[in-house]
Amino acid sequence: xxxxxxxxxxxxLVFLVVGSEVATGILSLPRVLSxxxxxxxxxxxxxxxxxxxxxxxxxxxxxKDFSEPDFIKxxxxxxxRFLGFVIVVLxxxxxxxxxxxxxxxxxxxxxxxxLPRTPIFVILFLILFSVYYAVSKGAKTVARLNEILFWILLxxxxxxxxxxxxxxxxxxxxxxxxxxxxxxxxxxxxxYSYAGIEFLFVAYVMVNRKEKILKAAFTGQLIVLLLYLxxxxxxxxxxxxxxxxxxxxxxxDLLSVRQIAxxxxxxxxxxxxxxxxxxxxxxxxxxxxxxxxxxxxxLDNRKYYIWVTLLVVLAIYIIxxxxxxxxxxxxxxxxxxxxxxxISLGLPVLCHIVKFFRKGRIGYEKAS
Amino acid sequence: xxxxxxxxLLFFVxxxxxxxxxxxxxxxxxxxxxxxxxxxxxxxKEVRVTVLYPDVAQRNKELIEPVEGKTVGDTRSKRGTxxxxxxxxxxxxxxxxxxxxxxxxxxxxxxxxxxxxRIKKSLYMAVVKGGSYEFLKEVHQNNQYLGFELPKVFSSxxxxxxxxxxxxxxxxxxxxxxxxxxxxxxxxxxKRKNYxxxxxxxxxxxxxxxxxxxxxxxxxxxxxxxxxxxxxxPFIITKEGKQIDKGTVEIASQRKVYVERKGDxxxxxxxxxxxxxxxxxxxxxxxxxxxxxxxxxxxxxxxxQIKRDCQKLILxxxxxxxxxxxxxxxxxxxxxxxxxxxxxxxxxxxxxxDIKVDAKVNIDCWGSGS
Numbered sequence: 001x002x003x004x005x006x007x008x009x010x011x012x013l014v015f016l017v018v019g020s021e022v023a024t025g026i027l028s029l030p031r032v033l034s035x036x037x038x039x040x041x042x043x044x045x046x047x048x049x050x051x052x053x054x055x056x057x058x059x060x061x062x063x064k065d066f067s068e069p070d071f072i073k074x075x076x077x078x079x080x081r082f083l084g085f086v087i088v089v090l091x092x093x094x095x096x097x098x099x100x101x102x103x104x105x106x107x108x109x110x111x112x113x114x115l116p117r118t119p120i121f122v123i124l125f126l127i128l129f130s131v132y133y134a135v136s137k138g139a140k141t142v143a144r145l146n147e148i149l150f151w152i153l154l155x156x157x158x159x160x161x162x163x164x165x166x167x168x169x170x171x172x173x174x175x176x177x178x179x180x181x182x183x184x185x186x187x188x189x190x191x192y193s194y195a196g197i198e199f200l201f202v203a204y205v206m207v208n209r210k211e212k213i214l215k216a217a218f219t220g221q222l223i224v225l226l227l228y229l230x231x232x233x234x235x236x237x238x239x240x241x242x243x244x245x246x247x248x249x250x251x252x253d254l255l256s257v258r259q260i261a262x263x264x265x266x267x268x269x270x271x272x273x274x275x276x277x278x279x280x281x282x283x284x285x286x287x288x289x290x291x292x293x294x295x296x297x298x299l300d301n302r303k304y305y306i307w308v309t310l311l312v313v314l315a316i317y318i319i320x321x322x323x324x325x326x327x328x329x330x331x332x333x334x335x336x337x338x339x340x341x342x343i344s345l346g347l348p349v350l351c352h353i354v355k356f357f358r359k360g361r362i363g364y365e366k367a368s
Numbered sequence: 369x370x371x372x373x374x375x376x377l378l379f380f381v382x383x384x385x386x387x388x389x390x391x392x393x394x395x396x397x398x399x400x401x402x403x404x405x406x407x408x409x410x411x412x413k414e415v416r417v418t419v420l421y422p423d424v425a426q427r428n429k430e431l432i433e434p435v436e437g438k439t440v441g442d443t444r445s446k447r448g449t450x451x452x453x454x455x456x457x458x459x460x461x462x463x464x465x466x467x468x469x470x471x472x473x474x475x476x477x478x479x480x481x482x483x484x485x486r487i488k489k490s491l492y493m494a495v496v497k498g499g500s501y502e503f504l505k506e507v508h509q510n511n512q513y514l515g516f517e518l519p520k521v522f523s524s525x526x527x528x529x530x531x532x533x534x535x536x537x538x539x540x541x542x543x544x545x546x547x548x549x550x551x552x553x554x555x556x557x558x559k560r561k562n563y564x565x566x567x568x569x570x571x572x573x574x575x576x577x578x579x580x581x582x583x584x585x586x587x588x589x590x591x592x593x594x595x596x597x598x599x600x601x602p603f604i605i606t607k608e609g610k611q612i613d614k615g616t617v618e619i620a621s622q623r624k625v626y627v628e629r630k631g632d633x634x635x636x637x638x639x640x641x642x643x644x645x646x647x648x649x650x651x652x653x654x655x656x657x658x659x660x661x662x663x664x665x666x667x668x669x670x671x672x673q674i675k676r677d678c679q680k681l682i683l684x685x686x687x688x689x690x691x692x693x694x695x696x697x698x699x700x701x702x703x704x705x706x707x708x709x710x711x712x713x714x715x716x717x718x719x720x721x722d723i724k725v726d727a728k729v730n731i732d733c734w735g736s737g738s
Contacts, residue, residue: 039705112485113485114390115389115390116390117389117390118388118389118390119389122389129377168698170698170699170701170702173701173702173703173705174702174703174704174705177705177706238541239541240541240545242544242545242546243540243541243544243545245544246482246540246544247482252485253485253489256485256488256489256490256537257489257490257535257537258490258537259488259490259523265488267485
C-alpha cells in the first residue's frame, strides 16, 4: 500500500463513515420512512441502524485475524483465486451502480433547486470532475476533505433545530398503536440512507491503528444515527407524517417554512453547502472501488490509480445518465437499498462462515 | 503532456460552466411582491392572476398587471404576450385570494407555490372581501407603496392586535394534515380606499366556509393557541349593573388542551393562561397601590369577557360552521388516532364534542402610574 497517499487515522475513519452514509438519502428520509411507519418513523431510523452496526462488527471481527487485512487478499484466501476475483468485481460493480444512483439524485436536487435550466449531463459532469480530482489524490486527501465537510454538514443540519419550538408534539402520539409491519417496512426503506458502510471492507487496511477501528466506526455510525434521528424528528414535528408525503425532499422544504433574520432563506444557505456535502459518498466509495480494482489487477498504484479512478468515474457518469426520470431513479434507489443489505450484511456473514470452515487452512491468518 | 492534458480538461470544464444555461440578467426581470388570484369574470372556470411589482425602469412606481387564463401556468404564458417583463417569483411576499375563489377551494391555486422551490414557504396568505384584483387596484390608488407596505402588516410581528397570520406552509400543512383546518386573515378596503384586516376566513380544509368578524377573531386566535399571540383587550368593570371603570390590558396568551372521553362523548378542556399588563384605566379616584382588590377586579373582568367571547365562538363553531377551526382535534387524535383518523373530520365530531374553556388572567405589570 502507498502509505503516503492511502494511510488514514481512526479519527479520519469516523468522518469517512459519516461521509459515506449521509448524503442524498437524508433529504427524503422523513418521507420514505413515514410513508410506511407513519408517526413511528423515528423508530424505523433506530431499527434500520442495526444493519450497519452488525455490518461494522462482522467486518472488523473478520479482518482482525488476518495479518494483512486487505479486502482482495482476504477474499481470495477465503474463496479461492477465481471466486475471490468474482466477489471483488461484483463488489466494485455494486459500488459503481450505487454511486451512480446517489450522484444522479444529487444532480436532480441540484437541478430542481439551483440550476433548473442546466442539463443533467452537465451537472453530473461538473460534480464528477471534482470527485475525480479529489479521489485521484488518494485516501488521505479524501479523508481530510470528509473532515472539513463534516463540520460544514453539522452546522448545515443543526440549523433545523431552530424550528423545534414551532413543532406539534401530538404528531408523535399515541405511542401505543404501533404497526409492526409498517415499522419493519420503514426500517427497510432506511437502508438506502444507511448504505455506504461497506466502504469499511476496503478502508480497514488503510487505517494505521487497527485496534481503534471498531470504536471509530461505531462512533461514526452513532453520529449518523443522531443526525438521521434529528432530521426525522424535526420533520415529523413540523410537517407531520401525512404532509411529508406531498414533498419529494421534505428536509429542504422544512428549511423554507420560516424566514430567518439576516439569512432570510435558510434553504439557500443549506444548498450552498450542500454542493460539497452531497457528493461525499461518491468520493469515498469511488476511492474504495478504484483502490480495489488496482489491487485486484495488481497494478502499480503510483502509475495506474488515477487512470482506474477515471474509468470508475466514467462508468458512474454513464450509468447515472441512464434513468429517464426521478421515478425510475427512486425505484433503482430502492433496489440499491436491498443490494446494500446483501453486500453489507450478506457478504461478511458469508466470509465468516467460510472462515469458520477453512480455519487452519488459510495461510495468512495471524493465528496459524 | 500532463500540462496540456490538464489545460484542455480545464478548458472543457469552462465550456460547461452552469452559467451558460442558468445565467440571467437581473435587469430582465420584475420582482412581484404581491400576487392576487380571482375567478375570471366571464365563466368562473378560468382564473385571473394579478401581480403587483415595482417597475425596474420607472423608479418609485408599482405596476398592477391582471391576466386571465385556464390555469395559473397559462396566465404566465399569456402574460408574456401582453407585457415585456419576465417575473421572478422567488420574492413574492403575499398571496391574496378573492372571496369567490376561496369558497371554491384554494389547493389548486397553491400547488404552483408548493411545487416551485424558488418560492418561499413563509409567504403570507390572505383572503380579500370581494375580488382581489379590484382590492389591489382600489387601494393602490391611495397607496403607491402598497407592495412594500401590505406584506409588512403580517411580517412585523404585531403585538397590539389579534388577527390570523398564515403562511403558505401553515395553510398547506393544515390542508394536508388530518384533524387540522387553516384560517386566513381577511382584507378589505374601506370607503376611503384604505386597506384593513376585517376578520378571519374559516376554512374546511382548502375551502372557505365562513368569515368571522373582528370581534370573533380575538377569541378565535386565543382558542387556536397561536404561539405567543398577544394584543390589546379593552375591559369594563361593573358593580350592581353600573359601570365603575374601564380601560385596556395588553395580554399574551398560552393555551393548554386536555381531552377525555366518556363513551362516545369527547370532552375538551381548554385552559388559557393569560399574562399581561395594565395599559390604561379611566377612573382617577382609585389608586392601585392602595386598593389591593382593584387589579383582581380587572383580572376578573378580563377573564369573564374572554370566557364569554370564547363560549360564544365555540357555540357558533359547533352549530353554524361544523368545523374545528380552533385546532383541538389533534389532541383527540394523539390519544385515539387509529379509531378517530377516518371520522375526526366529520361535522358530527365537532358538533357532538363538549368543549369547556377556562381562562386565568394574571395582570402582573401595572406600569409606573399609581
